Amino acid sequence: QSALTQPASVSGSPGQSITISCTGTSSDVGGYNYVSWYQQHPGKAPKLMIYEVSNRPSGVSNRFSGSKSGNTASLTISGLQAEDEADYYCSSYTSSSTLLVFGTGTKVTVL
Amino acid sequence: QVQLVQSGAEVKKPGASVKVSCKASGYTFTSYYMHWVRQAPGQGLEWMGIINPSGGSTSYAQKFQGRVTMTRDTSTSTVYMELSSLRSEDTAVYYCARVSPHYDILTGPPDYWGQGTLVTVSS
Numbered sequence: 001q002s003a004l005t006q007p008a009s010v011s012g013s014p015g016q017s018i019t020i021s022c023t024g025t026s027s028d029v030g031g032y033n034y035v036s037w038y039q040q041h042p043g044k045a046p047k048l049m050i051y052e053v054s055n056r057p058s059g060v061s062n063r064f065s066g067s068k069s070g071n072t073a074s075l076t077i078s079g080l081q082a083e084d085e086a087d088y089y090c091s092s093y094t095s096s097s098t099l100l101v102f103g104t105g106t107k108v109t110v111l
Numbered sequence: 112q113v114q115l116v117q118s119g120a121e122v123k124k125p126g127a128s129v130k131v132s133c134k135a136s137g138y139t140f141t142s143y144y145m146h147w148v149r150q151a152p153g154q155g156l157e158w159m160g161i162i163n164p165s166g167g168s169t170s171y172a173q174k175f176q177g178r179v180t181m182t183r184d185t186s187t188s189t190v191y192m193e194l195s196s197l198r199s200e201d202t203a204v205y206y207c208a209r210v211s212p213h214y215d216i217l218t219g220p221p222d223y224w225g226q227g228t229l230v231t232v233s234s
Contacts, residue, residue, distance in 0.1 A: 046224055048211070051222065057213075091156070091220045091221075099158070100218070
């Protein structure tokens with residue numbers, strides 16, 4: 001089971017919007033709505049930002065939104081802020097023997 | 112509030128074993144499966160396996176089959192991950208992470224994560 005494919009880096013200026021893609025297959029992202037997104041600051045544990053493709057947990061800013069089309073899920077951060085600078089990972093349930101697969105990770109830089 | 116508190120950092124020699132603990136609180140321990148995920152320095156997240164805290168059943172990533180053992184102690188709401196035959200490539204931060212109750216499957220992606228345990232393998 002290969003990792004889901006994400007761009008290595010994405011950058012934007014404060015106030016702008018950016019989108020991070022997460023491409024898998026019909027056995028994971030494309031086959032189920034079991035996709036989550038995590039934010040990870042250096043030296044910290046991942047934090048859940050989006051679950052079930054597009055839902056935000058309580059306490060997560062509405063500047064974060066998720067969507068999916070076919071085998072690709074996306075995370076959009078609108079109104080980019082300095083505190084959004086971090087690594088972001090997608091994850092998906094998979095029907096293979098590897099029950100959970102993560103994306104390769106994307107470093108978001110706020111210019 | 113949900114908390115997952117892991118044991119402290121470990122330094123091991125190649126060929127040794129390490130056992131990491133993860134104590135859960137703030138929810139019914141036996142109601143949600145627990146993932147174990149690791150992250151090598153500067154690398155991404157890698158799924159290792161999952162345990163059902165209720166019955167103790169497990170499923171491991173093929174890469175770790177034969178080297179990893181996940182167990183639980185319901186009396187202390189603690190899950191354990193033991194990795195044997197350690198090599199330098201096993202140097203990583205190891206996380207426990209609870210399956211999110213938002214999903215209608217038992218083995219969906221996690222919501223809460225432990226703080227991580229750094230395991231360093233060095234001679």
